[in-house]
Amino acid sequence: MPDITEIARRSGLPASTIRFYEEKGLVASIGRRGLRRLFDPGVLERLALIALGRAAGFSLDEIALMFAANGRPRINRRMLAAKADELDRTIRELTAMRDSLRHAAACPAQNHMECPKFRRLLRAAASGAISVRKKKTAI
Amino acid sequence: MPDITEIARRSGLPASTIRFYEEKGLVASIGRRGLRRLFDPGVLERLALIALGRAAGFSLDEIALMFAANGRPRINRRMLAAKADELDRTIRELTAMRDSLRHAAACPAQNHMECPKFRRLLRAAASGAISVRKKKTAI
DNA sequence: GTGCAACTTCAAGTTCACTTGAGGTCAAGG
DNA sequence: CCTTGACCTCAAGTGAACTTGAAGTTGCAC
Secondary structure, three states: OOHHHHHHHHOOHHHHHHHHHOOOOOOOOOOEEEEEEEEOOOOOHHHHHHHHHHHHOOHHHHHHHOOOOOOEEEHHHHHHHHHHHOOOOOHHHOOOOOOOHHHHHHHOOOHHHHOHHHHHHHHHHOOOOOEEEEEEEEO | EEHHHHHHEEEEEEEEHHHEEEEEEEOOOOOEEEOOEEEEHHHHHHHHHHHHHOOOOOOHHHHHHHOOOOOOEEOHHHHHHHHHHHHHHHHHHHHHHHHHHHHHHHOOOHHHHHHHHHHHHHHHHHHHOOOOOEEEEEO
16 A cells, blocks of 8 residues: 555655645545555556646636546546637737747847837737736646 | 826736836836826836747846836846747647647546556656646736 | 714734644664 | 564645735726
8 A cells, every 4th residue: 555655755745745636636545554644556546537637728617627527537528629629819919929939039120119029929919919928837 | 398107008917017117127117206106107118028038938137137227128138049949849848748738638548547658748747858838917 | 963884904813735833752872 | 583674644746827805006087
Protein backbone atom coordinates (compact mmCIF):
# COMPACT_ATOMS: atom_id res chain seq x y z
CA MET A 1 0.00 0.00 0.00
CA PRO A 2 1.67 3.21 -1.12
CA ASP A 3 1.71 6.08 1.31
CA ILE A 4 1.40 9.72 0.42
CA THR A 5 5.12 10.11 -0.16
CA GLU A 6 5.12 7.28 -2.65
CA ILE A 7 2.13 8.74 -4.49
CA ALA A 8 3.77 12.13 -4.47
CA ARG A 9 6.94 10.67 -5.91
CA ARG A 10 5.13 8.70 -8.60
CA SER A 11 2.73 11.49 -9.57
CA GLY A 12 5.21 14.33 -9.32
CA LEU A 13 2.80 16.28 -7.14
CA PRO A 14 3.69 17.62 -3.71
CA ALA A 15 2.11 15.74 -0.83
CA SER A 16 0.35 18.95 0.20
CA THR A 17 -1.48 18.98 -3.12
CA ILE A 18 -2.61 15.40 -2.69
CA ARG A 19 -3.93 16.18 0.78
CA PHE A 20 -5.65 19.24 -0.69
CA TYR A 21 -7.24 17.13 -3.43
CA GLU A 22 -8.41 14.65 -0.82
CA GLU A 23 -9.97 17.44 1.20
CA LYS A 24 -11.75 18.58 -1.97
CA GLY A 25 -13.04 15.09 -2.57
CA LEU A 26 -11.04 14.62 -5.76
CA VAL A 27 -9.13 11.60 -4.51
CA ALA A 28 -9.63 9.28 -1.57
CA SER A 29 -7.22 7.40 0.63
CA ILE A 30 -8.06 3.78 1.20
CA GLY A 31 -7.20 3.74 4.89
CA ARG A 32 -4.62 4.69 7.46
CA ARG A 33 -1.61 3.19 9.15
CA GLY A 34 -1.67 5.15 12.37
CA LEU A 35 -2.22 8.69 11.15
CA ARG A 36 -0.68 8.07 7.77
CA ARG A 37 -2.78 7.79 4.67
CA LEU A 38 -2.58 4.68 2.53
CA PHE A 39 -3.57 4.87 -1.11
CA ASP A 40 -4.70 2.46 -3.73
CA PRO A 41 -2.26 2.74 -6.64
CA GLY A 42 -5.29 3.54 -8.81
CA VAL A 43 -5.19 7.01 -7.34
CA LEU A 44 -2.38 7.69 -9.79
CA GLU A 45 -4.75 7.33 -12.72
CA ARG A 46 -7.14 9.62 -10.91
CA LEU A 47 -4.41 12.21 -10.47
CA ALA A 48 -3.54 11.93 -14.16
CA LEU A 49 -7.19 12.55 -15.03
CA ILE A 50 -7.18 15.60 -12.82
CA ALA A 51 -4.03 16.89 -14.50
CA LEU A 52 -5.64 16.30 -17.87
CA GLY A 53 -8.78 18.13 -16.89
CA ARG A 54 -6.75 21.06 -15.56
CA ALA A 55 -4.72 21.20 -18.75
CA ALA A 56 -7.93 21.25 -20.76
CA GLY A 57 -9.06 24.27 -18.77
CA PHE A 58 -11.49 22.68 -16.34
CA SER A 59 -11.56 23.95 -12.78
CA LEU A 60 -11.14 21.54 -9.90
CA ASP A 61 -14.82 21.89 -9.13
CA GLU A 62 -15.76 20.99 -12.68
CA ILE A 63 -13.45 18.00 -12.53
CA ALA A 64 -15.06 16.90 -9.27
CA LEU A 65 -18.41 16.87 -11.05
CA MET A 66 -17.03 14.46 -13.62
CA PHE A 67 -16.18 11.88 -11.00
CA ALA A 68 -19.59 10.43 -10.44
CA ALA A 69 -20.76 9.01 -7.15
CA ASN A 70 -19.74 5.55 -8.31
CA GLY A 71 -16.13 6.69 -8.50
CA ARG A 72 -15.71 5.94 -12.21
CA PRO A 73 -15.08 9.00 -14.30
CA ARG A 74 -18.33 10.05 -15.92
CA ILE A 75 -16.98 12.23 -18.62
CA ASN A 76 -19.68 14.16 -20.32
CA ARG A 77 -19.10 14.17 -24.05
CA ARG A 78 -21.07 17.36 -24.46
CA MET A 79 -18.88 19.01 -21.87
CA LEU A 80 -15.78 17.87 -23.74
CA ALA A 81 -17.08 19.20 -27.03
CA ALA A 82 -18.00 22.51 -25.41
CA LYS A 83 -14.52 22.79 -23.96
CA ALA A 84 -13.04 21.97 -27.35
CA ASP A 85 -15.07 24.79 -28.89
CA GLU A 86 -13.92 27.13 -26.18
CA LEU A 87 -10.32 26.15 -26.86
CA ASP A 88 -10.94 26.81 -30.52
CA ARG A 89 -12.03 30.36 -29.83
CA THR A 90 -9.07 30.88 -27.54
CA ILE A 91 -6.70 29.53 -30.17
CA ARG A 92 -8.06 31.92 -32.77
CA GLU A 93 -7.67 34.89 -30.47
CA LEU A 94 -4.19 33.91 -29.45
CA THR A 95 -3.19 33.40 -33.06
CA ALA A 96 -4.36 36.88 -34.00
CA MET A 97 -2.58 38.28 -30.98
CA ARG A 98 0.63 36.41 -31.76
CA ASP A 99 0.64 37.68 -35.34
CA SER A 100 0.07 41.22 -34.17
CA LEU A 101 2.81 40.96 -31.60
CA ARG A 102 5.22 39.69 -34.19
CA HIS A 103 4.28 42.55 -36.45
CA ALA A 104 4.72 45.07 -33.67
CA ALA A 105 8.09 43.59 -32.82
CA ALA A 106 9.23 43.97 -36.40
CA CYS A 107 7.37 47.16 -37.25
CA PRO A 108 9.54 49.95 -38.65
CA ALA A 109 7.36 52.77 -37.30
CA GLN A 110 9.23 55.03 -34.89
CA ASN A 111 6.43 54.85 -32.40
CA HIS A 112 3.97 52.03 -32.23
CA MET A 113 1.21 54.60 -32.12
CA GLU A 114 2.00 55.52 -35.70
CA CYS A 115 1.62 51.98 -36.96
CA PRO A 116 -1.82 51.33 -38.43
CA LYS A 117 -1.68 47.64 -37.56
CA PHE A 118 -0.81 48.42 -33.97
CA ARG A 119 -3.65 50.90 -33.74
CA ARG A 120 -6.08 48.41 -35.15
CA LEU A 121 -4.92 45.93 -32.55
CA LEU A 122 -5.34 48.58 -29.90
CA ARG A 123 -8.91 49.24 -30.94
CA ALA A 124 -9.68 45.52 -30.85
CA ALA A 125 -8.28 45.24 -27.33
CA ALA A 126 -10.11 48.35 -26.19
CA SER A 127 -13.40 47.10 -27.54
CA GLY A 128 -13.03 43.91 -25.56
CA ALA A 129 -12.96 41.75 -28.68
CA ILE A 130 -10.00 39.94 -27.19
CA SER A 131 -10.24 38.16 -23.89
CA VAL A 132 -7.70 37.86 -21.16
CA ARG A 133 -6.03 34.62 -20.26
CA LYS A 134 -4.60 34.52 -16.80
CA LYS A 135 -0.97 33.68 -16.51
CA LYS A 136 -0.30 30.05 -17.04
CA THR A 137 1.54 27.99 -14.47
CA ALA A 138 3.27 24.66 -14.72
CA ILE A 139 1.28 21.65 -13.58
CA MET B 1 -12.20 67.55 -18.64
CA PRO B 2 -13.71 64.09 -18.30
CA ASP B 3 -14.24 62.77 -14.83
CA ILE B 4 -13.89 59.16 -13.79
CA THR B 5 -17.46 58.31 -14.71
CA GLU B 6 -16.95 59.61 -18.22
CA ILE B 7 -13.74 57.62 -18.59
CA ALA B 8 -15.45 54.57 -17.20
CA ARG B 9 -18.27 54.96 -19.69
CA ARG B 10 -15.98 55.49 -22.64
CA SER B 11 -13.53 52.74 -21.73
CA GLY B 12 -16.08 50.24 -20.56
CA LEU B 13 -14.15 49.73 -17.34
CA PRO B 14 -15.68 50.15 -13.90
CA ALA B 15 -14.55 53.27 -12.05
CA SER B 16 -13.10 51.07 -9.33
CA THR B 17 -10.74 49.54 -11.87
CA ILE B 18 -9.58 52.94 -13.05
CA ARG B 19 -8.89 54.00 -9.47
CA PHE B 20 -7.06 50.72 -8.97
CA TYR B 21 -4.94 51.36 -12.06
CA GLU B 22 -4.16 54.84 -10.83
CA GLU B 23 -3.07 53.46 -7.48
CA LYS B 24 -0.82 51.05 -9.35
CA GLY B 25 0.68 53.89 -11.36
CA LEU B 26 -0.71 52.66 -14.65
CA VAL B 27 -2.73 55.78 -15.34
CA ALA B 28 -2.67 59.27 -13.87
CA SER B 29 -5.37 61.82 -13.30
CA ILE B 30 -4.54 65.32 -14.43
CA GLY B 31 -6.05 67.06 -11.42
CA ARG B 32 -9.06 67.31 -9.19
CA ARG B 33 -12.27 69.23 -8.96
CA GLY B 34 -12.84 69.07 -5.24
CA LEU B 35 -12.15 65.45 -4.48
CA ARG B 36 -13.07 64.26 -7.93
CA ARG B 37 -10.48 63.15 -10.39
CA LEU B 38 -10.20 64.82 -13.76
CA PHE B 39 -8.60 62.97 -16.63
CA ASP B 40 -6.94 63.89 -19.86
CA PRO B 41 -8.86 62.10 -22.64
CA GLY B 42 -5.53 60.54 -23.60
CA VAL B 43 -5.99 58.21 -20.68
CA LEU B 44 -8.35 56.27 -22.92
CA GLU B 45 -5.49 55.32 -25.22
CA ARG B 46 -3.52 54.34 -22.15
CA LEU B 47 -6.35 52.12 -20.97
CA ALA B 48 -6.55 50.55 -24.43
CA LEU B 49 -2.83 49.81 -24.27
CA ILE B 50 -3.32 48.20 -20.90
CA ALA B 51 -6.16 46.07 -22.25
CA LEU B 52 -3.96 45.08 -25.16
CA GLY B 53 -1.11 44.12 -22.91
CA ARG B 54 -3.41 42.08 -20.69
CA ALA B 55 -4.87 40.32 -23.71
CA ALA B 56 -1.36 39.49 -24.86
CA GLY B 57 -0.69 37.87 -21.53
CA PHE B 58 1.35 40.57 -19.81
CA SER B 59 0.74 41.18 -16.11
CA LEU B 60 -0.11 44.65 -14.88
CA ASP B 61 3.37 44.90 -13.43
CA GLU B 62 4.94 44.04 -16.76
CA ILE B 63 2.74 46.61 -18.45
CA ALA B 64 3.77 49.22 -15.92
CA LEU B 65 7.39 48.61 -16.91
CA MET B 66 6.55 49.42 -20.50
CA PHE B 67 5.33 52.88 -19.64
CA ALA B 68 8.63 54.65 -19.30
CA ALA B 69 9.25 57.53 -16.96
CA ASN B 70 8.53 59.94 -19.80
CA GLY B 71 4.99 58.63 -20.02
CA ARG B 72 5.20 57.47 -23.63
CA PRO B 73 4.90 53.75 -24.04
CA ARG B 74 8.36 52.25 -24.40
CA ILE B 75 7.47 48.94 -25.87
CA ASN B 76 10.35 46.60 -25.91
CA ARG B 77 10.46 44.74 -29.20
CA ARG B 78 12.36 41.87 -27.69
CA MET B 79 9.67 41.54 -25.04
CA LEU B 80 7.01 41.46 -27.74
CA ALA B 81 8.83 38.79 -29.69
CA ALA B 82 9.33 36.73 -26.55
CA LYS B 83 5.65 36.97 -25.75
CA ALA B 84 4.81 35.97 -29.32
CA ASP B 85 6.98 32.88 -28.93
CA GLU B 86 5.27 32.08 -25.67
CA LEU B 87 1.90 32.41 -27.35
CA ASP B 88 3.12 30.11 -30.07
CA ARG B 89 3.92 27.40 -27.57
CA THR B 90 0.59 27.87 -25.87
CA ILE B 91 -1.23 27.68 -29.18
CA ARG B 92 0.47 24.40 -30.01
CA GLU B 93 -0.47 22.88 -26.67
CA LEU B 94 -4.03 24.09 -26.88
CA THR B 95 -4.37 22.75 -30.39
CA ALA B 96 -3.24 19.29 -29.33
CA MET B 97 -5.58 19.45 -26.38
CA ARG B 98 -8.50 20.58 -28.51
CA ASP B 99 -7.97 17.75 -30.97
CA SER B 100 -7.81 15.24 -28.18
CA LEU B 101 -10.92 16.61 -26.55
CA ARG B 102 -12.78 16.38 -29.83
CA HIS B 103 -11.63 12.84 -30.24
CA ALA B 104 -12.68 11.94 -26.71
CA ALA B 105 -16.07 13.54 -27.30
CA ALA B 106 -16.59 11.45 -30.42
CA CYS B 107 -14.80 8.31 -29.29
CA PRO B 108 -16.87 5.14 -29.54
CA ALA B 109 -15.13 3.38 -26.64
CA GLN B 110 -17.53 2.50 -23.82
CA ASN B 111 -15.20 3.93 -21.29
CA HIS B 112 -12.63 6.58 -22.05
CA MET B 113 -10.09 4.48 -20.24
CA GLU B 114 -10.30 1.90 -22.99
CA CYS B 115 -9.50 4.40 -25.71
CA PRO B 116 -5.81 4.40 -26.67
CA LYS B 117 -5.90 8.04 -27.71
CA PHE B 118 -7.42 9.05 -24.43
CA ARG B 119 -4.83 7.08 -22.53
CA ARG B 120 -2.03 8.65 -24.50
CA LEU B 121 -3.48 12.06 -23.66
CA LEU B 122 -3.68 11.02 -20.03
CA ARG B 123 -0.04 10.05 -19.97
CA ALA B 124 0.92 13.37 -21.53
CA ALA B 125 -1.03 15.26 -18.89
CA ALA B 126 0.39 13.15 -16.09
CA SER B 127 3.92 13.69 -17.29
CA GLY B 128 3.42 17.43 -17.19
CA ALA B 129 3.99 17.80 -20.92
CA ILE B 130 0.92 20.01 -21.03
CA SER B 131 0.72 23.18 -19.02
CA VAL B 132 -2.22 24.64 -17.22
CA ARG B 133 -3.86 27.83 -18.28
CA LYS B 134 -5.76 29.56 -15.55
CA LYS B 135 -9.36 30.29 -16.22
CA LYS B 136 -9.79 33.15 -18.60
CA THR B 137 -11.93 36.11 -17.68
CA ALA B 138 -13.49 38.77 -19.83
CA ILE B 139 -11.61 42.06 -20.07
C1' DG C 1 -28.76 77.34 0.77
C1' DT C 2 -29.81 72.76 0.90
C1' DG C 3 -30.40 67.97 -0.36
C1' DC C 4 -28.43 64.13 -2.27
C1' DA C 5 -26.39 61.36 -5.81
C1' DA C 6 -22.03 60.59 -6.85
C1' DC C 7 -17.82 60.99 -5.87
C1' DT C 8 -13.83 60.08 -2.28
C1' DT C 9 -10.55 56.98 0.87
C1' DC C 10 -9.03 52.89 3.00
C1' DA C 11 -9.43 48.41 4.42
C1' DA C 12 -11.04 44.18 3.69
C1' DG C 13 -13.12 40.63 0.80
C1' DT C 14 -13.19 37.54 -3.49
C1' DT C 15 -11.58 33.55 -6.40
C1' DC C 16 -8.56 29.73 -7.45
C1' DA C 17 -5.35 26.43 -6.46
C1' DC C 18 -2.42 25.66 -3.62
C1' DT C 19 1.57 26.41 0.01
C1' DT C 20 3.30 27.31 4.50
C1' DG C 21 3.66 27.24 9.41
C1' DA C 22 2.85 25.88 14.02
C1' DG C 23 2.22 22.47 16.93
C1' DG C 24 1.14 17.50 17.50
C1' DT C 25 1.51 12.25 16.76
C1' DC C 26 3.61 8.12 15.90
C1' DA C 27 6.04 3.95 13.13
C1' DA C 28 10.24 2.25 12.74
C1' DG C 29 15.24 1.84 13.45
C1' DG C 30 18.85 1.43 16.89
C1' DC D 1 12.66 1.96 25.30
C1' DC D 2 13.61 6.04 23.05
C1' DT D 3 14.67 9.05 19.55
C1' DT D 4 13.69 10.98 15.26
C1' DG D 5 11.98 12.25 11.14
C1' DA D 6 8.14 11.85 8.42
C1' DC D 7 3.74 12.16 8.67
C1' DC D 8 -0.64 14.55 10.65
C1' DT D 9 -4.28 18.71 11.32
C1' DC D 10 -5.92 23.19 11.01
C1' DA D 11 -5.49 27.86 10.13
C1' DA D 12 -3.57 31.26 7.71
C1' DG D 13 -0.95 33.06 3.82
C1' DT D 14 0.00 33.71 -1.35
C1' DG D 15 -0.68 36.24 -5.77
C1' DA D 16 -3.23 38.50 -9.38
C1' DA D 17 -6.56 41.67 -10.42
C1' DC D 18 -9.98 43.54 -8.93
C1' DT D 19 -14.57 44.40 -6.13
C1' DT D 20 -17.12 45.71 -2.16
C1' DG D 21 -18.30 48.11 1.99
C1' DA D 22 -18.28 51.61 5.32
C1' DA D 23 -17.87 56.10 6.30
C1' DG D 24 -16.93 60.64 4.76
C1' DT D 25 -17.16 64.73 1.42
C1' DT D 26 -18.97 67.63 -2.17
C1' DG D 27 -20.48 69.47 -6.90
C1' DC D 28 -24.53 70.76 -8.66
C1' DA D 29 -29.58 71.01 -9.62
C1' DC D 30 -33.29 73.17 -7.55
